[in-house]
Structure formats: structure tokens, C-alpha cells
Amino acid sequence: MATKELMNDAKHRMSKSVENFIHELTKIRTGRATPTLLDTVKVDYYGQSVPLNQAASVSVPEPRLMVVQPWEKNMLAEIERSIMKADLGLNPSNDGTIIRIPIPQLSEERRKDLVKLVHKFAEEAKIAIRNVRRDINDHLKKMEKNHEISEDQLSNNLDRVQEITDEHIKKIDEILSGKEQEVMEV
Numbered sequence: 001m002a003t004k005e006l007m008n009d010a011k012h013r014m015s016k017s018v019e020n021f022i023h024e025l026t027k028i029r030t031g032r033a034t035p036t037l038l039d040t041v042k043v044d045y046y047g048q049s050v051p052l053n054q055a056a057s058v059s060v061p062e063p064r065l066m067v068v069q070p071w072e073k074n075m076l077a078e079i080e081r082s083i084m085k086a087d088l089g090l091n092p093s094n095d096g097t098i099i100r101i102p103i104p105q106l107s108e109e110r111r112k113d114l115v116k117l118v119h120k121f122a123e124e125a126k127i128a129i130r131n132v133r134r135d136i137n138d139h140l141k142k143m144e145k146n147h148e149i150s151e152d153q154l155s156n157n158l159d160r161v162q163e164i165t166d167e168h169i170k171k172i173d174e175i176l177s178g179k180e181q182e183v184m185e186v
Contacts, residue, residue, distance in 0.1 A: 003149060003157050006136055010161055013132045014168040021125035021172055025179050028114055032182070033060045033103045037090070038068070043082045045075065055079060056099075068092070068099040106183075114183045122176040126169055133165045 026036045041052040056070040144154040
């Protein structure tokens with residue numbers, strides 16, 4: 001494998017770690033309503049388990065309220081049941097046409113717990129990135145040992161891998177601080 005391909009592989013795998021971190025953060029509920037809170041909810045739609053957004057539209061008319069509008073009225077009870085089963089700490093109420101989901105305010109203690117969880121996810125993502133770095137560096141060292149690349153090329157490539165690693169870790173830190181502020185916001 002050429003060094004250019006290794007660098008592209010490193011970037012791709014590290015970017016996947018960042019994407020996974022972002023995906024994990026969408027599951028963390030802040031005090032603000034956002035349609036992504038319901039992304040994990042699956043609804044039984046005519047015998048098929050489908051994501052909620054394929055059976056209804058989700059809107060956020062106010063910062064602490066979500067509204068779910070089913071595309072078919074007969075799905076109202078099923079959607080409400082699915083939201084309750086998802087164990088998101090939400091209490092939906094339906095008025096016969098739409099489902100309203102008030103978002104309760106988080107306590108200070110709960111906010112601190114969520115920040116700890118966010119930091120844990122960030123650390124896991126950083127570890128994944130460092131594992132990719134170690135894997136690529138080992139590959140480069142084997143290439144140098146097998147005389148496929150020179151010592152100078154090895155040194156330059158190891159520096160480049162470190163730069164790629166630093167870029168991705170910096171991205172994670174930026175996302176982490178943004179999410180931390182969002183969670184601590186009252």
C-alpha cells in the first residue's frame with residue numbers, strides 16, 4: 001500500500017470516529033427541544049418498524065416543545081406508545097390530531113452528569129483516533145523495515161500522520177466544548 005493511500009485511509013478512519021462521536025451526542029438530551037431527540041424512535045407502521053420521521057413530521061414551535069404530526073390519524077396512538085417505549089424521559093400527550101411533547105428542564109445535577117457522559121464519549125473518540133494513528137504508524141514502520149520507503153520518508157509520513165491526528169482531535173475538542181455549553185445552558 002502506497003503512503004498516499006495510507007494517509008487517505010487514516011483521514012477516512014479518523015473522520016468516521018468524529019462522525020460516530022457526533023452521532024453519540026445526538027442521543028444526549030439538553031434542555032432544548034430538537035427533532036433529533038426522536039431519531040432513535042421506531043414506529044410499527046403496517047407491520048414494519050420504521051423511524052418516526054417516516055410516519056410523521058416533527059417540528060419544534062417553541063424551545064421547550066416538540067410537535068409530532070402523524071401523516072395518518074390512525075397512527076396517533078402507535079406513535080405516542082413508541083415515544084414512551086423509547087425511554088427518553090419524555091411524556092407525550094395527544095389531542096386527537098397531534099402529539100405534543102414538552103421538554104422538561106434539567107436539574108443542575110443532571111446537567112453535570114450529562115457533561116461527564118459527553119466527556120466520556122469524547123475520550124472514546126480520541127482513543128479511536130489514536131488507535132488509527134498507531135495502526136498507520138506501525139504500517140509505515142513495516143514499510144521502512146522492508147525497504148519500501150526511506151528513513152526520511154518514514155519521518156515525514158509519521159509527522160503527517162500526527163498532523164492528521166491533531167486535526168481530528170481538535171475537531172472533537174471543539175464539538176465537545178460546544179455540546180458542554182449547550183448542556184449547561186439554563
